Amino acid sequence: xxxxxxxxxxxxxxxxxxxxxxxxxxxxxxxxxxxxxxxxxxxxxxxxxxxxxxxxxxxxxxxxxxxxxxxxxxxxxxxxxxxxxxxxxxxxxxxxxxxxxxxxxxxxxxxxxxxxxxxxxxxxxxxxxxxxxxxxxxxxxxxxxxxxxxxxxxxxxxxxxxxxxxxxxxxxxxxxxxxxxxxxxxxxxxxxxxxxxxxxxxxxxxxxxxxxxxxxxxxxxxxxx
Numbered sequence: 001x002x003x004x005x006x007x008x009x010x011x012x013x014x015x016x017x018x019x020x021x022x023x024x025x026x027x028x029x030x031x032x033x034x035x036x037x038x039x040x041x042x043x044x045x046x047x048x049x050x051x052x053x054x055x056x057x058x059x060x061x062x063x064x065x066x067x068x069x070x071x072x073x074x075x076x077x078x079x080x081x082x083x084x085x086x087x088x089x090x091x092x093x094x095x096x097x098x099x100x101x102x103x104x105x106x107x108x109x110x111x112x113x114x115x116x117x118x119x120x121x122x123x124x125x126x127x128x129x130x131x132x133x134x135x136x137x138x139x140x141x142x143x144x145x146x147x148x149x150x151x152x153x154x155x156x157x158x159x160x161x162x163x164x165x166x167x168x169x170x171x172x173x174x175x176x177x178x179x180x181x182x183x184x185x186x187x188x189x190x191x192x193x194x195x196x197x198x199x200x201x202x203x204x205x206x207x208x209x210x211x212x213x214x215x216x217x218x219x220x221x222x223x224x225x
Contacts, residue, residue, distance in 0.1 A: 010168055010184050010196050017159075017179020020054065030057040032127075035181050036156060040134050040213060049134035050211050052156055054179075057081065057123045062115050069110030070130045072139050074207060075099035076160055078123030086113045099125075103141055103160060103205060126158060128209055135213050142206040151195040152210035155184040162204030169197050176204065 020033035037051045054076070063083075075081060083097040083106055093115075097106035100119070108114060110129060130137045138152075141160075157166060159176035166174045166182055174182055186194045200206060 009194075010186050012168060012171075012174065013183040013185070014174060014176075015181040015183060017054075017177070017181070020179075022056075027061065029059045029061050030055055030122075035158065036154075036183055038135065038154065038211070038213060043134075047131075048129070049131050049213055050137060051127075051129045052158070052181075052209065053127045053129075055125050055127055057116065057118065057125060059122075060115075060117050062113070065113070066110030066129060068132055070132055070137075071108055071110050072128040073097075073099070073106045073108075074126040074141075074160065075102055075104045076124040076126055077102065078118070079120035080104075081119065081123050081125070082117040083108070084115045084117065086115070099123075103143075105139075105141070126160065126207060130211070133214065135211060137212075138210045140208045142200060142208050145202075146198070146200045146206075146208075148198050148208075149195055150198060150208075150210050152212050153186060153194070154211045155196065155198070156207075156209045156211070157182040157184070157198070157200075158207040158209075160205045160207050162202065164200050164202040164204035164206055166206075167199045173201070176206070178204070 015035060020035065022031040022033050024031050032053050032055045035052045035054065038049045040049050080100045084093040085095040085108060087094050097108060099106055128139060158181045159178055161178060164176045166176060168184055176182060184196055186196060
């Protein structure tokens with residue numbers, strides 16, 4: 001069950017990891033749990049502007065391709081994963097992404113041919129997918145106490161490890177356990193009210209993503225100070 005409340009101009013929604021619904025892959029190689037997704041008005045079903053999810057990968061194999069999508073993948077659990085990226089026509093790998101430790105990050109194009117190898121058994125991974133012509137995003141790993149001002153239509157704070165306490169615009173704290181996400185929405189607010197002040201406490205590690213739809217603010221990137 002998600003919990004929502006407002007603080008000044010921001011809408012806060014707490015998404016509990018235990019409540020995410022698992023969707024098995026067609027090839028049987030794993031399951032995906034969608035955390036949040038956004039679509040542009042008039043977009044065809046399944047054509048997201050951005051999408052955030054967690055995947056349990058049970059076996060090696062090729063990744064699905066997503067044309068026009070920038071991907072960010074973070075290792076959450078497991079012994080690791082190696083992603084071999086080949087040229088469009090096949091052949092030997094032209095680039096290898098190695099995720100050996102928790103919170104290692106790989107960035108690659110969604111249309112690139114990617115073959116995944118598991119180091120020693122299943123993994124759990126965090127996935128950010130952003131359609132380049134529909135949205136803009138910034139991504140950071142917060143491993144310690146943080147105080148930031150972020151301007152974006154949507155901010156997602158995913159607790160990747162431990163526990164963290166988060167305050168937004170000086171309101172009361174929201175406690176995140178591993179697997180929980182705090183979603184902060186300012187879409188529809190005046191430009192001067194889109195900025196939110198975020199303060200964190202605790203030993204947990206957070207994945208911080210700031211997102212904007214291009215149609216809503218075509219000339220603006222999510223900004224941080």
